[in-house]
Amino acid sequence: MSLLDELRAVVGDAHVLTDPDLRAPFERDWTGRFGADALAVVRPADTEQVSAVVRVCAAHDVALVPQGGNTGLVGGGVPRGGEVVLSLTRLNTVAPVDPALRHVLVGAGATLAQLHVSAAAAGLATGLDFRARDSATLGGIVACNAGGARALRYGTARARVAGLEAVLADGTIISRLSGLAKDNAGVDLSQLLIGSEGTLGIITRVLWQLVPRYPSRVAALVPLPDIESASGLLAALTTHAPALEACELLTHDALSLSLQHQRRTNPVEDAPFYVFTELADHEDPTPQLVAAFEHAGIEDAAVADDTTSRERLWDLREGVAEAIASVGVPHKLDVGVPLAQLGAFLTELPLVVRAAASDARLVVFGHLGDGNLHVNVLDAGDHTDTTVDDAVLGLVLDHGGTISAEHGIGTAKAHWLERARPEYAVLQGLKAWLDPAGTLNPGSVLLRATTT
Amino acid sequence: MSLLDELRAVVGDAHVLTDPDLRAPFERDWTGRFGADALAVVRPADTEQVSAVVRVCAAHDVALVPQGGNTGLVGGGVPRGGEVVLSLTRLNTVAPVDPALRHVLVGAGATLAQLHVSAAAAGLATGLDFRARDSATLGGIVACNAGGARALRYGTARARVAGLEAVLADGTIISRLSGLAKDNAGVDLSQLLIGSEGTLGIITRVLWQLVPRYPSRVAALVPLPDIESASGLLAALTTHAPALEACELLTHDALSLSLQHQRRTNPVEDAPFYVFTELADHEDPTPQLVAAFEHAGIEDAAVADDTTSRERLWDLREGVAEAIASVGVPHKLDVGVPLAQLGAFLTELPLVVRAAASDARLVVFGHLGDGNLHVNVLDAGDHTDTTVDDAVLGLVLDHGGTISAEHGIGTAKAHWLERARPEYAVLQGLKAWLDPAGTLNPGSVLLRATTT
Numbered sequence: 001m002s003l004l005d006e007l008r009a010v011v012g013d014a015h016v017l018t019d020p021d022l023r024a025p026f027e028r029d030w031t032g033r034f035g036a037d038a039l040a041v042v043r044p045a046d047t048e049q050v051s052a053v054v055r056v057c058a059a060h061d062v063a064l065v066p067q068g069g070n071t072g073l074v075g076g077g078v079p080r081g082g083e084v085v086l087s088l089t090r091l092n093t094v095a096p097v098d099p100a101l102r103h104v105l106v107g108a109g110a111t112l113a114q115l116h117v118s119a120a121a122a123g124l125a126t127g128l129d130f131r132a133r134d135s136a137t138l139g140g141i142v143a144c145n146a147g148g149a150r151a152l153r154y155g156t157a158r159a160r161v162a163g164l165e166a167v168l169a170d171g172t173i174i175s176r177l178s179g180l181a182k183d184n185a186g187v188d189l190s191q192l193l194i195g196s197e198g199t200l201g202i203i204t205r206v207l208w209q210l211v212p213r214y215p216s217r218v219a220a221l222v223p224l225p226d227i228e229s230a231s232g233l234l235a236a237l238t239t240h241a242p243a244l245e246a247c248e249l250l251t252h253d254a255l256s257l258s259l260q261h262q263r264r265t266n267p268v269e270d271a272p273f274y275v276f277t278e279l280a281d282h283e284d285p286t287p288q289l290v291a292a293f294e295h296a297g298i299e300d301a302a303v304a305d306d307t308t309s310r311e312r313l314w315d316l317r318e319g320v321a322e323a324i325a326s327v328g329v330p331h332k333l334d335v336g337v338p339l340a341q342l343g344a345f346l347t348e349l350p351l352v353v354r355a356a357a358s359d360a361r362l363v364v365f366g367h368l369g370d371g372n373l374h375v376n377v378l379d380a381g382d383h384t385d386t387t388v389d390d391a392v393l394g395l396v397l398d399h400g401g402t403i404s405a406e407h408g409i410g411t412a413k414a415h416w417l418e419r420a421r422p423e424y425a426v427l428q429g430l431k432a433w434l435d436p437a438g439t440l441n442p443g444s445v446l447l448r449a450t451t452t
Numbered sequence: 453m454s455l456l457d458e459l460r461a462v463v464g465d466a467h468v469l470t471d472p473d474l475r476a477p478f479e480r481d482w483t484g485r486f487g488a489d490a491l492a493v494v495r496p497a498d499t500e501q502v503s504a505v506v507r508v509c510a511a512h513d514v515a516l517v518p519q520g521g522n523t524g525l526v527g528g529g530v531p532r533g534g535e536v537v538l539s540l541t542r543l544n545t546v547a548p549v550d551p552a553l554r555h556v557l558v559g560a561g562a563t564l565a566q567l568h569v570s571a572a573a574a575g576l577a578t579g580l581d582f583r584a585r586d587s588a589t590l591g592g593i594v595a596c597n598a599g600g601a602r603a604l605r606y607g608t609a610r611a612r613v614a615g616l617e618a619v620l621a622d623g624t625i626i627s628r629l630s631g632l633a634k635d636n637a638g639v640d641l642s643q644l645l646i647g648s649e650g651t652l653g654i655i656t657r658v659l660w661q662l663v664p665r666y667p668s669r670v671a672a673l674v675p676l677p678d679i680e681s682a683s684g685l686l687a688a689l690t691t692h693a694p695a696l697e698a699c700e701l702l703t704h705d706a707l708s709l710s711l712q713h714q715r716r717t718n719p720v721e722d723a724p725f726y727v728f729t730e731l732a733d734h735e736d737p738t739p740q741l742v743a744a745f746e747h748a749g750i751e752d753a754a755v756a757d758d759t760t761s762r763e764r765l766w767d768l769r770e771g772v773a774e775a776i777a778s779v780g781v782p783h784k785l786d787v788g789v790p791l792a793q794l795g796a797f798l799t800e801l802p803l804v805v806r807a808a809a810s811d812a813r814l815v816v817f818g819h820l821g822d823g824n825l826h827v828n829v830l831d832a833g834d835h836t837d838t839t840v841d842d843a844v845l846g847l848v849l850d851h852g853g854t855i856s857a858e859h860g861i862g863t864a865k866a867h868w869l870e871r872a873r874p875e876y877a878v879l880q881g882l883k884a885w886l887d888p889a890g891t892l893n894p895g896s897v898l899l900r901a902t903t904t
Contacts, residue, residue, distance in 0.1 A: 100686075100791060101791070147636075151633060151634060152633070155633070156633070156634055159611065174878070178788075178790055178854065180789075180824075180853070180854050181608070181823075182599045182603060182608055182788050182819070182823075182824045183854040183856075183857065184596065184599075184647055184854075184856045184857060184859065184860045185854045185861060185865075186861055186873050186879050187644060187648050187652070187879060188647055189875065189878065189879075191610075191643035191644065192643065192644055195636055195639055196639050212694065234552075235552055242734075282694070336630075336632040336635055338631060339553070367634070369633075370633045371632055371634075372633075372634045400630055402635040402636075404635075404636045405634040406634045406636055409637060417638050422626075423624060423641065427638050430641075433882070445638060
């Protein structure tokens with residue numbers, strides 16, 4: 001049988017898409033920067049079908065690109081040309097919440113928004129959130145170890161994974177879904193798959209650890225004269241506000257773009273930097289915010305303690321990426337810099353960017369509490385021209401940072417990883433051991449070892 | 453040069469121990485069940501020396517057994533005969549605490565007690581604790597993904613690791629010590645070493661994530677008629693006591709032994725089961741305890757709200773293992789069972805044990821909140837007779853549990869792992885890829901693949 005016939009035998013005719021119109025939404029990422037034609041898009045219904053699809057593709061020596069909600073930002077979930085896209089969106093079940101353990105078993109294709117609904121119905125919260133919640137799926141979230149604004153309090157996706165099930169490159173299904181908080185019976189292979197971006201296995205189910213639902217919230221937008229003041233406010237919040245849930249940074253240009261895009265006026269004074277923060281607790285966390293403000297010497301702030309005004313402040317923060325996209329296709333660099341280096345990095349960044357692309361426009365925002373900055377550079381040429389990317393990532397490494405904080409490596413940064421990871425050959429060896437034929441997401445994250 | 457001369461050249465003459473008297477404390481575990489002669493005990497001073505020792509041993513094809521405080525319970529840290537013991541206790545530095553990130557960088561040989569002191573001086577806590585704190589080292593704690601009574605609130609060691617440094621089997625030093633909470637630049641190899649029990653690499657430094665220090669504490673010992681009542685109390689505590697920090701289980705025999713060993717009388721009524729719990733918060737958590745007791749219908753309990761009486765209750769719980777050791781050398785089975793299966797498991801356990809060893813004496817205690825039971829069996833023959841172990845571990849697997857919750861596999865359970873892990877061949881492949889010569893802790897955790 002041909003590859004396509006075998007795939008149809010596994011998932012049914014209706015779930016092997018070869019018509020270009022049907023394939024299209026799976027072939028290109030939403031930023032429009034990455035993608036190519038797929039050989040086909042295959043949509044399995046369950047773990048066994050995923051395993052069978054992997055076996056079929058491996059037998060035909062055809063590469064697979066696993067895809068969840070296609071909300072990735074580094075080109076790791078769309079074809080490079082000629083692969084089979086394995087879409088996991090049909091694995092979208094969400095089991096009932098276990099109230100004693102606060103666990104919920106979700107299919108890889110369930111969206112973050114679906115999980116939010118289930119968690120809320122059980123009086124709990126997901127503990128992870130970001131703008132693409134309506135599309136982003138749990139499998140992708142775990143495969144990419146997603147972060148977001150609330151990682152400051154709850155950690156990245158890794159901290160929320162109480163177990164998972166996955167399919168390896170040879171079709172083997174591995175499963176760790178007992179929900180036991182302590183299980184030291186040999187190495188936990190789940191940990192290897194978290195953050196592997198679909199290159200070492202395909203996550204099919206996730207046992208998610210929910211967190212308490214805090215009913216009382218307060219948010220604030222604070223204008224600040226310099227990055228040192230922003231760091232000072234973060235330190236005051238960390239010390240005096242145990243209810244701290246998010247502490248975000250916006251530069252003047254980032255907030256201005258967002259305001260402009262949403263046709264709103266600045267609720268606070270114009271300033272070079274802004275911190276946006278949210279506190280959440282069982283009781284009103286406003287006194288904690290006031291205490292932190294006092295210690296940090298904050299006098300001007302927009303404070304939102306009702307749901308509507310809080311959501312409007314969140315919209316300003318979450319709307320930055322869309323505002324940027326509305327004016328151009330940026331070079332997007334999601335980096336992490338140790339807090340102690342943040343001031344120096346932000347001072348040097350504009351100089352480095354200007355030297356690389358004299359007309360470039362720099363828009364920076366991100367998650368201050370994690371040292372996670374989203375460096376967006378507009379008007380720096382087509383994304384295939386990596387001059388400005390090289391300059392920014394070089395600066396990041398000079399300051400002891402990471403070339404990817406939360407978006408992952410994908411195809412966008414695969415050429416950079418060797419410089420960032422001295423033990424690159426070990427990572428290549430790991431890939432070669434788990435996926436010797438290179439079936440899973442080849443070209444993403446790791447470049448093939450040249451010596452094998 | 454001979455192996456020993458090369459080792460002396462690396463660490464200095466004084467730190468290569470070949471005299472049997474000097475080797476002895478490193479050659480046998482404290483329970484007296486495991487150990488054999490070592491070729492030598494080598495005590496490197498830092499990471500570079502560890503790397504050099506590994507290279508020397510690999511070049512001479514001599515196996516290494518990494519050892520921390522030698523407090524392990526599964527024979528994974530003592531020689532099987534003829535290996536070099538690599539003792540990490542000289543890597544015992546504890547750097548100053550970073551108050552902003554609550555991180556502290558510790559050497560693999562620093563003890564848990566040392567870390568407690570540093571954390572307390574910074575107004576913080578370690579978030580992990582167990583009885584062997586004065587000897588157990590951070591390297592071993594992370595290598596074995598230790599748990600203990602407070603894992604219920606703070607997770608196992610994995611959740612406390614913000615970064616680590618390690619030496620692989622070929623001497624390569626890998627390092628992830630930037631302290632960045634978000635770092636998705638390729639797979640995190642640290643996660644593979646956590647819980648690998650020294651078989652995939654040797655942890656040399658750990659960046660430890662401290663937790664808040666709660667000044668106000670209350671503990672209670674509660675007698676209960678059956679395991680269902682114990683589970684009911686756990687559920688009430690989980691729901692009504694956000695300050696819940698520990699929820700331990702003792703059977704009648706476990707508490708009786710501990711009382712007898714400490715020459716104390718039972719502070720509560722005699723009962724088939726006891727729950728020992730502790731709550732810790734910024735403010736007095738007693739109202740939370742009272743609320744949980746009301747919901748669970750608890751009327752009889754010994755409540756301790758001052759330090760002395762709390763510590764005396766903890767002594768009863770923590771003293772169980774010593775009390776058992778005072779009456780014999782038990783078969784020790786550290787297992788995990790899903791909470792929903794706990795009742796059935798505890799009903800069947802005595803029958804299964806009695807069938808395996810008619811004179812056996814069963815003493816069970818553990819961490820109720822994690823479903824983690826320490827099944828101790830006295831008078832079931834020498835530990836080389838595994839009849840009773842086989843029976844208990846089989847029952848555990850029948851109930852969907854794990855054959856090791858927190859102690860690890862070591863040499864004691866290595867023969868069992870294949871039955872417990874369907875993907876055993878994948879684990880063997882991982883070992884063969886990272887340590888092809890089998891230099892690191894051979895015979896522990898995994899048996900060598902017979903087909904390679």
